[in-house]
Amino acid sequence: MSQTPQLTTLFADVAGSTKLFEQRGDVEARRIIAAVLAALTEVCNRHGGRVIKTIGDEIMCTFPSAMQGILGSCDMQKRVMHDTTFVRDNIGIRIGLHHGDALEEDGDVFGDSVNTAARMASLAKREQIVTTASTLKGLTxxxxxxxxxxxxxxxxxxxxxxxxxxxxxxxxxxxxxxxxRAIRIDDGGTTNVKLSLRFRGQVIELTENSQPFSMGRDGTNSLVVETEWVSRNHALIEFKKGYFIIADRSTNGTYVKLADDEELRLHRDEIHLRKSGTISLGQTVSLNQQDVLYFQCSY
Incomplete structure (x- = not known):
């Protein structure tokens, strides 16, 4: 039978596990990850949580309250940091959590709050705990x-x-x-951030509330650039963590020049845009002057 209680959903995974498998081999890497997940399980249980499942190098837990989840996440980080074996193996974890209505069914949990918690985990970096401001607001x-x-x-x-x-x-x-650039949780979060883009005489302005801005050869993109060296879904600009981020998803890479810095090639990676500069899809600006995207940031 399905229930929809208020729960804190937490995801934690081992940062850099791919590199761990490359360096230590499958058997040893699996042993190390199993030890980390066992340690996280122990911390979860100690704070009144319940392990829903483990998938590969990730653990998914729920807690009855936001405070239990937050305190549990802090102790998970401390447990890994203070374990000499984990330190020796250079192990770190990243955690994301969110409190809200969750659908409980057959021992698993589903719903919008679970998806939000998973998104928080995807934003977290090594040794970081990311949650929503609403989760904190609910604490007395x-x-x-x-x-x-x-x-x-x-x-x-x-x-x-x-x-x-x-x-x-x-x-x-x-x-x-x-x-x-910090935004107070108590205020409305109002900011004046803006990214102005100029492409072939066309001017586009993005704000923190804008939808992600996609670029590529495919006609479904926000900006279509029909040249042979541009991938169908080449790159994406979106606002996250307080900055406009450009992420490359292409075969040939994205060339970005930030202010007076040297032009750099971004390939299957992302950086945050600052000041002003140029973006060139698939080729350097010197080879692609007709299709250069000019940007100007204001934070």
């Missing part, structure tokens, strides 16, 4: 949780980007990078 003692704003990010199924935060779990924060 949210002030006891150290956090910082990461801006806004898009989540599948939601019309507008949602505000996300980074939970600061480290006792010593001297090595924690400061986020320069």
């Amino acid at each position: 003692n949210a002030g006891s949780i150290r956090h910082r704003s990461l801006g806004r990010a898009r989540v599948s199924g939601k019309l507008l980007p949602i505000e996300i935060v980074d939970i600061i779990w480290q006792e010593d924060t001297s090595n924690v990078t400061t986020v320069q």
Whole structure:
């Protein structure tokens, strides 16, 4: 029988597991990952959580409350950081979580809040815990949780980007990078960020609420560039973590020049756009002057 309780869904996975398999081999890498997942399971149970399933190098858990989930996620990071074996093997984890209505059915959980938690995990980096601002807002003692704003990010199924935060779990924060552009959780999250794009006389303006801007040869893209060296779905610009990010998805790469820096080739990777510059799909600007995309950022 299906139930829809309020739950905190948490995803945690081993960062850099592909490299671990390459360096240590299948058998040893699987042993190490199994040990990490066992340690995370123990922490989950200690905080009143329940392990829903493990998939490869990832664990999925639920907690009855947001505070249990947040405290559990902090202890998961500390457990890995303080284990000498994990430190020796250079193991790190990334965690994403969200509190909301979840559909419980046959021992599994589904629904919008689960998808949001999975999205938070995909945004998290090694040794990071990412959650939604709404998860913190629901806490009566949210002030006891150290956090910082990461801006806004898009989540599948939601019309507008949602505000996300980074939970600061480290006792010593001297090595924690400061986020320069912070949005307060209590305010409306209103900002004036804008990205202006100019292509062949056409001007496009993107804001933090804009849909992801796709570029490529396929006619379904936001910007269609019909040249043989451009992939069908070549690159994507979207606003996340407080910045406009360009991500390359192509065969030939995307060439990006940021202000006075040297032009760089982006291939199956992403960087955040800053100041002004140029974007060239598939070839350098010197070889592709007719189809150069010019951009100007304001944060």
